[in-house]
Amino acid sequence: MGKIKKIFRYDNVGILFVLPAFVYMLIFVGYPIIRNVILSFQDVTAANLVRGDKTFILFDNYRELFADSVFVTSLFNTLRYTVLCLVFQFVIGFLLALFFNQRFSFARPVRGILLVPWMIPVTVTALMFRLLFATDIGVINYILRSLHLIGENIEWLTTPGTAMFALICANVWIGIPFNMILISTGLTTIPKELYESASIDGANKIETFFHITLPLLKPTIESVLILGFIYTFKVYDLVYVMTSGGPVNSTHMLSTYSYKLSFEMFKYSKGSAVANVLLVILLIVGVFYIKATTKGEEEE
Amino acid sequence: MKKKRVISLLAVLAMTIGMLTGCGSSAQTQDGAKPEESGGEAQDSPADASAEAEGNGGEAVTIWYYWETEGHQVALDQVIQEYNASQDTYEVTAKYVPFADFKKQLSIGASADELPDIAILDSPDHASYVEMGIFEDLTGKFDVSSYYEGTVNSCTVDGKLYGIPFGANCLALYYNEDLLTAAGCKVPETWDELMDAAKALTTDSVTGLALCSVQNEEGTFNFVPWLWSTGATSYDINNENGIRALTFIQNLINEGVMSKECINWTQGDVMNQFISGNVAMMENGPWQIPTMQAEAPDLNWKVTLIPKDSQYASVLGGENYAVINGGNVDGALDFLTYATSEEKVKFLMDKFGYISADKMIAENQFEADSPYTPFVEELNYAMPRGPLAEWPGVSDAISLAFNQVITGTATPEDAAAGAQATIDGIVK
Numbered sequence: 001m002g003k004i005k006k007i008f009r010y011d012n013v014g015i016l017f018v019l020p021a022f023v024y025m026l027i028f029v030g031y032p033i034i035r036n037v038i039l040s041f042q043d044v045t046a047a048n049l050v051r052g053d054k055t056f057i058l059f060d061n062y063r064e065l066f067a068d069s070v071f072v073t074s075l076f077n078t079l080r081y082t083v084l085c086l087v088f089q090f091v092i093g094f095l096l097a098l099f100f101n102q103r104f105s106f107a108r109p110v111r112g113i114l115l116v117p118w119m120i121p122v123t124v125t126a127l128m129f130r131l132l133f134a135t136d137i138g139v140i141n142y143i144l145r146s147l148h149l150i151g152e153n154i155e156w157l158t159t160p161g162t163a164m165f166a167l168i169c170a171n172v173w174i175g176i177p178f179n180m181i182l183i184s185t186g187l188t189t190i191p192k193e194l195y196e197s198a199s200i201d202g203a204n205k206i207e208t209f210f211h212i213t214l215p216l217l218k219p220t221i222e223s224v225l226i227l228g229f230i231y232t233f234k235v236y237d238l239v240y241v242m243t244s245g246g247p248v249n250s251t252h253m254l255s256t257y258s259y260k261l262s263f264e265m266f267k268y269s270k271g272s273a274v275a276n277v278l279l280v281i282l283l284i285v286g287v288f289y290i291k292a293t294t295k296g297e298e299e300e
Numbered sequence: 301m302k303k304k305r306v307i308s309l310l311a312v313l314a315m316t317i318g319m320l321t322g323c324g325s326s327a328q329t330q331d332g333a334k335p336e337e338s339g340g341e342a343q344d345s346p347a348d349a350s351a352e353a354e355g356n357g358g359e360a361v362t363i364w365y366y367w368e369t370e371g372h373q374v375a376l377d378q379v380i381q382e383y384n385a386s387q388d389t390y391e392v393t394a395k396y397v398p399f400a401d402f403k404k405q406l407s408i409g410a411s412a413d414e415l416p417d418i419a420i421l422d423s424p425d426h427a428s429y430v431e432m433g434i435f436e437d438l439t440g441k442f443d444v445s446s447y448y449e450g451t452v453n454s455c456t457v458d459g460k461l462y463g464i465p466f467g468a469n470c471l472a473l474y475y476n477e478d479l480l481t482a483a484g485c486k487v488p489e490t491w492d493e494l495m496d497a498a499k500a501l502t503t504d505s506v507t508g509l510a511l512c513s514v515q516n517e518e519g520t521f522n523f524v525p526w527l528w529s530t531g532a533t534s535y536d537i538n539n540e541n542g543i544r545a546l547t548f549i550q551n552l553i554n555e556g557v558m559s560k561e562c563i564n565w566t567q568g569d570v571m572n573q574f575i576s577g578n579v580a581m582m583e584n585g586p587w588q589i590p591t592m593q594a595e596a597p598d599l600n601w602k603v604t605l606i607p608k609d610s611q612y613a614s615v616l617g618g619e620n621y622a623v624i625n626g627g628n629v630d631g632a633l634d635f636l637t638y639a640t641s642e643e644k645v646k647f648l649m650d651k652f653g654y655i656s657a658d659k660m661i662a663e664n665q666f667e668a669d670s671p672y673t674p675f676v677e678e679l680n681y682a683m684p685r686g687p688l689a690e691w692p693g694v695s696d697a698i699s700l701a702f703n704q705v706i707t708g709t710a711t712p713e714d715a716a717a718g719a720q721a722t723i724d725g726i727v728k
Binding site: 135158160247263 | 403404407410411428429431432433434514515516517559560561563564689692693696700703704706707709710
């Protein structure tokens with residue numbers, strides 16, 4: 001009797017509530033991850049995918065990957081792409097949020113319209129930007145030529161450096177509304193009284209921004225940046241449609257290279273090793289996210 | 301505190317995975333949506349409906365294929381429908397899987413034991429799946445003696461037959477006759493003549509030549525005729541011949557007679573540029589002909605052999621039927637016997653714009669003035685890619701080398717050396 005009571009103590013009942021979700025996660029999230037880690041330690045190709053002889057080669061896949069120039073490029077590309085996208089999305093999104101936080105007519109409807117890029121399917125956006133950046137028929141070259149900024153058409157998507165630039169442009173365009181809306185929401189939680197008392201104390205706009213807006217927005221900013229990082233880091237569809245990792249492998253990301261290794265070249269184990277590198281990086285960022293958000297809760 | 305940390309970690313895990321799989325599942329819905337758009341007709345296949353109506357009720361035989369062209373799907377379904385009506389032991393159904401996902405689906409299906417009974421797949425991939433051990437040995441079960449040697453080779457591994465060629469195609473050179481006449485050029489037969497013609501044809505709004513140069517199997521398909529024409533092979537590139545092929549393509553770009561944009565053009569895109577009059581000559585296959593005739597009936601174009609360096613060369617394309625082992629093998633064989641009969645092959649080839657893999661049928665398939673006739677001639681010079689289980693790796697090295705010279709990121713010498721190093725690592 002006492003034992004049963006003990007099991008149904010308040011805390012333990014809580015665990016029972018969590019249990020179904022935990023079991024679900026274990027089967028549908030835990031199992032694939034473990035399976036993928038095992039796969040990356042084996043040597044599975046077209047030859048032994050179905051037959052049983054899968055030899056364990058432990059870290060050989062990872063060792064070979066770090067010697068593979070395309071992998072190193074895609075790792076570096078993914079980081080560069082993520083950081084640059086985040087910086088531009090965040091700064092422009094923040095400025096727009098501040099702008100639309102002012103009271104003026106049409107502020108709300110226009111802010112709504114600005115959400116459109118976030119709502120369009122990424123494949124559509126990618127096709128659109130592919131056409132915009134086309135060399136001979138692209139609108140961007142046309143405008144630049146009309147303004148006499150360039151003499152000859154720029155080969156955006158067929159030159160390694162500029163292809164990455166085009167990808168970043170497309171993703172910044174998609175990401176701005178996401179940043180803007182989350183920061184706007186954060187702004188509305190800051191009590192108006194603080195600004196009123198600050199202005200009575202004689203603080204100017206810039207001082208109120210750095211001493212009231214920014215500190216109070218800190219939790220929001222942390223969430224926006226970390227979620228943005230995770231979202232941007234695992235980019236696949238945009239790159240696949242716009243450049244497919246080309247020209248000459250210069251825009252491969254970890255995700256697209258993993259796909260290529262697994263499903264175009266039948267190197268399943270190497271592909272899963274790339275996916276695991278991606279996962280580990282995202283897990284590290286995820287830990288920061290949990291730390292940032294739980295700290296905020298504890299303070300409250 | 302410790303507990304909390306564990307829970308946090310689990311939450312992180314859940315969140316990241318959720319996001320990763322979120323990406324995966326959205327890709328899947330796209331895949332799911334695609335057949336409804338492009339292959340809707342085939343999905344609600346008339347074969348299904350009629351079979352139900354007649355109550356055929358035989359053992360199920362499933363086919364996977366990747367043709368997105370509606371005409372292809374309708375033709376295949378008609379053959380299936382007739383087959384289902386002709387007997388009641390087996391009931392055949394076909395499923396469309398998009399080309400981009402076909403390899404993925406077969407790989408996943410192989411490891412999950414969820415495969416069709418018949419797969420109609422791209423011929424260069426055939427050897428890889430034989431290696432995987434999912435195809436039935438068909439040696440002695442079908443008479444392929446009158447088939448083109450290259451097509452039979454593409455499904456033969458270690459002297460055993462693991463498939464039946466569905467149809468054959470190859471690449472040839474299309475030219476816009478009006479533009480050619482206006483520029484005063486004759487039909488090019490050698491590389492030099494091709495270069496001269498391309499230069500003469502290039503104006504402000506027209507580029508002389510286009511060929512699909514994307515960095516994947518489709519690009520390789522379009523590059524190898526140039527490589528092989530010099531006498532180089534797919535496995536031996538870092539020599540005078542291989543470098544000459546790379547240099548020729550690079551010169552086309554440098555002279556401005558071929559657009560760099562070709563690295564983003566699929567064969568369909570190249571065809572669209574050609575029928576819009578933006579391109580005067582293109583390398584392409586016979587399957588474009590029905591579309592070209594429908595979309596640009598007034599365009600005056602002709603087809604000729606791909607100009608040669610030291611010998612004529614083209615690349616063999618097309619699909620093979622393969623029977624999956626462990627499935628309904630008897631049913632699959634029965635259907636294939638039906639579908640490879642002369643009458644059915646003729647019907648399918650005509651509807652597809654393909655050339656029969658059976659030489660006997662192919663030689664009488666077209667009238668002398670048909671645009672398909674040059675392709676039948678070109679087929680004599682066409683060689684298959686591979687067959688080699690590791691072909692995808694070799695293919696990647698070849699398409700990378702050509703993309704490097706097109707984008708100017710490597711000299712022909714360096715590109716050839718790089719490709720050779722990769723290939724040597726694969727084919728020891």
